[in-house]
Structures are given as structure tokens and as C-alpha cells.
Amino acid sequence: MNTDKFKIAFFDAKPYDRAFFNAENEKYDYAITYFESRLTKDSAPLANGFDAVCAFVNDDIGEEVVDSLVSSGVKILAMRCAGYNNVNLYASHGRLPVVRVPAYSPYAVAEHAVALLLTLNRNTHRAYYRVREHNFSINGLLGFDLHGKTAGVIGTGKIGKILMNILLGFGMKVLAYDYYPDEKFAEETGIEYVNLERIYRESDVISLHCPLTPETRYMINAESIEIMKRGIYIINTSRGHLIDTSALIEGLKKGIIGGAGLDVYEEESEYFFEDKSDELLIDDTLARLTTFNNVLITSHQAFFTEEALSNIASTTLHNIDDFINGRKLVNGICVNCDGSKPCPGKPCGKNCPK
Ligand code: NAD
Numbered sequence: 001m002n003t004d005k006f007k008i009a010f011f012d013a014k015p016y017d018r019a020f021f022n023a024e025n026e027k028y029d030y031a032i033t034y035f036e037s038r039l040t041k042d043s044a045p046l047a048n049g050f051d052a053v054c055a056f057v058n059d060d061i062g063e064e065v066v067d068s069l070v071s072s073g074v075k076i077l078a079m080r081c082a083g084y085n086n087v088n089l090y091a092s093h094g095r096l097p098v099v100r101v102p103a104y105s106p107y108a109v110a111e112h113a114v115a116l117l118l119t120l121n122r123n124t125h126r127a128y129y130r131v132r133e134h135n136f137s138i139n140g141l142l143g144f145d146l147h148g149k150t151a152g153v154i155g156t157g158k159i160g161k162i163l164m165n166i167l168l169g170f171g172m173k174v175l176a177y178d179y180y181p182d183e184k185f186a187e188e189t190g191i192e193y194v195n196l197e198r199i200y201r202e203s204d205v206i207s208l209h210c211p212l213t214p215e216t217r218y219m220i221n222a223e224s225i226e227i228m229k230r231g232i233y234i235i236n237t238s239r240g241h242l243i244d245t246s247a248l249i250e251g252l253k254k255g256i257i258g259g260a261g262l263d264v265y266e267e268e269s270e271y272f273f274e275d276k277s278d279e280l281l282i283d284d285t286l287a288r289l290t291t292f293n294n295v296l297i298t299s300h301q302a303f304f305t306e307e308a309l310s311n312i313a314s315t316t317l318h319n320i321d322d323f324i325n326g327r328k329l330v331n332g333i334c335v336n337c338d339g340s341k342p343c344p345g346k347p348c349g350k351n352c353p354k
Helices: 015-025 063-071 106-122 124-132 158-169 183-189 196-202 222-226 245-254 284-289 306-324
Strands: 007-010 031-034 052-055 076-079 150-154 173-177 205-208 232-236 257-262 295-297
Touching (some): 015 031, 076 306, 106 158, 106 257, 106 295, 106 306, 150 158, 150 196, 158 183, 222 245
Parallel strands (some): 007 052, 052 076, 257 295
16 A cells, blocks of 8 residues: 555445445545445454545444544544434544535435335336236236325425425325425425324325434334324335334234335344345344335435445545545534534534534
């Protein structure tokens, strides 16, 4: 390794990460070392002597890992994702700047949410296998027209808005809930902001697009499921812990939930992104979920398009370039805010918008 180069320890590296980051790195010529292991307190010492660490959604950047990175001389943590609920920002505050990729392709995620919905509703996942077995019966594959039905969208940021536009294109009525409603968007499009209870009571389909926070954790739980319309579809491409999976399973068993499209799962970090086909599936909840033919699970792949991977690589390396050259970290995250809205607390002075 050329010791003059800025050194990046890249955790949880997959072949597609290498391909896109190597191509983008031709502009910068950083010394990137790819580690296949996820970043945890056990693997954190691998970052010793590196200038930067690049991590992803299922890495565990708790207090111990932050302490370890700081004492190893790491100067910046570059998350190559939008969400940062896996980073202890209180531990990193003032010691380790954290940057992220706030938007890489909201279209990719919104389109995947629609793919899950359409597959569930029209049973194309089951039809595919039937026809391959030369079973041309359509019994049991009955769906319903989305046209005229009600969609509830929770979280109306970048992804939620794109999804709502697609659903409006289907002729659905769209109800929305957000901490910060965008009334101008509502006026322009005809969607309606309502409270969560109305979303739960009136929707035929609910799609989750808010971040995981203490308030949103387990927002889909036994109580909210109990008041939902019978046969509702729940789509989650956001974060697994938004749904209490045990309550979801009960809702499926009672027939309240007509189908679930899940790109995320609360205990996904042990499984998602990995080939475990030679191992026993010891997570009983995940095993139970896979037994329902009206549950469609994908392995956190909503973001996985060429455009998104290319944007992730370019923003991440540009974030690091900002740091090296002493520019403002426009994609920095501070303990009080994500840098995209006025900071609700005492600004850290570095990453918060003034
Ligand atoms: P965004 O920041 O543009 O939008 C999030 C919205 O949620 C904002 O409008 C915010 O006001 C709202 N919100 C915050 N707290 C809320 C609360 N308590 N209740 C309701 N709304 C609340 O983010 P985005 O780019 O649209 O991404 C949304 C989520 O999608 C991310 O947080 C991330 O978890 C997830 N995501 C998943 C994938 C994937 O591959 N599956 C990829 C990217 C992002």
C-alpha cells in the first residue's frame, strides 16, 4: 500500500461495491482496502492505521466501535447509505465526523416498494412457479384493482413522494402521515395528510417510508394492526424495527393482514446480504415468515440499481474529499439533526446548517 495515499477501510464489502467504488476511485486514487467482514466491535481493530472507515446499513457502530475507531486514528466515518440508526452519534459527537449519502436513488426504493405490492396483489411470485411446473390453474391467485383503493404512506420525504406519485398514477386515493407534512405537495397532487389512526383504519395498502427513531420503532404493532382493514397489504422498505414482527405474524394468522412485502426485517443483520443456503435457519420468526405464501421477503435490495450504486460511490468518495480538503461536510450528520432541516438542538457547529 502506498503510505502517502489517504487510506480507507471498507467494511462489509461485496463484489458490486468493489466494482462501483473502484471505478469512482479512479478520480481520487485513495488506497481502499476491502474487508468482507461487517464492522463490529470484534472487527473494528482492522481499521487500525486507516484514515477513514466506510460502513453500511448492518454494520454496528455503537459506542465501543466508535471508541475503537477513534483510538485507531480513524478521522472520518463515511456511511455509504442514507439511514444512520446503527451509528451512536452521541459517542461520535465532536470526535469522529460522520457523513452519509442522503439520497442515492429514491426512485430505486419507491419502485421496489411498488414491485412488492404488485407481486403480492397479483400473486406473480406464485404464478411463476406454477407455470414452471406446468400448473396453469389460476385458482387462489385472485387480486384486486389498485385503482380506486386507498394507500396510506407513512413518511413523505424523497422516497415517499415518488411512491405517492406512482400510486396516484394507478388511480389510488393517497392518505399520508409525516412529522413535517408538505402541504404544498398535498395541494399540488391531491394527497391528504391525516393522523396515523386514519391511515391504519382506512388504508387498503400501507407503505412505510419514515426513518427508524424511538417514536417510529414498532409503529406497526398489535394495537395498530387490530384497527386495520381486513386484508390490508403492508409494505416495508424502510427499516425492520418499524414493525413488531410477532404482531405482524399474528395479524397474518388472523387474516387481518392480507399480505406483507418486506425488504427489511428487524433481525436482518444476521442474514440479509449473505448466502446462508448451506446453513440452518435458526431465527424462528424469520422461518415462520417464510412459510406464508402472502409474505414476500427481499433481502434489503430496494436500493440495488446501477444508478443507486453509482451515486453511492460518487457521493461517498466526494464526502471524503470534502473532509480532506477542509470543506463544509454538506452530508455530515450531527447528534441533533441530519443536516437537512434546521437543527433542533445546540448546533455542533460543523455539520449543522446555520
Ligand atoms: P427522507 O429523509 O427524505 O424522508 C423521511 C421522511 O420521514 C421525512 O419527510 C421526515 O419528516 C419523516 N419522518 C421523520 N420522523 C417521522 C415520524 N416519527 N413519523 C412520520 N414521519 C417521520 O428519507 P428517504 O430518502 O425518503 O428514506 C426513507 C427511509 O427509507 C430511510 O429512513 C431509510 O430507512 C429507508 N431506506 C431504505 C432503503 C432500502 O434499500 N430498503 C434505501 C434507502 C432508504
